[in-house]
Amino acid sequence: MGKKDAAGVRAGPVDQYRKQIGKQDYKKSKKELKSQKQRAEKKNSAIGVKEVILVLLAFLAVMVAVYAFLFWQLSGKDEQ
Template identity: 45%
Template structure:
């Protein structure tokens, strides 16, 4: 008895999906085919494209390396000036 009552009520999401399906069905087959071909062409276009996850990981690694190099250069320049001043004092 509980299952009948639960299935009788339609969720708004299900109603929305049905409306979209009806609108999509109204399109002609040629329009649907052209849309599908366009999406596939866009997916396969421009030869080699790096995966966005790989690209993001690469950018993170480069940013970390850049930060480490900047810190290294900062300390190197500060310490090299102090050493030179010590030598000039003699």
């Protein structure tokens, strides 16, 4: 009985207003989610200070090893 009576009634202005507000809220939250995703991607893709320091230390260690090897080779020939 209630369905037949309610089927002919259109949504009132209050219901239309609520729908519009719901659509706007959905759009806002969608924009916020997109901006949060972009911030997270930038944070993950950015090179940190720790990585830079580790690369420099590795390069320095290789250079010291090469220098020590060459020094050992050259000092051994002078003694002979």
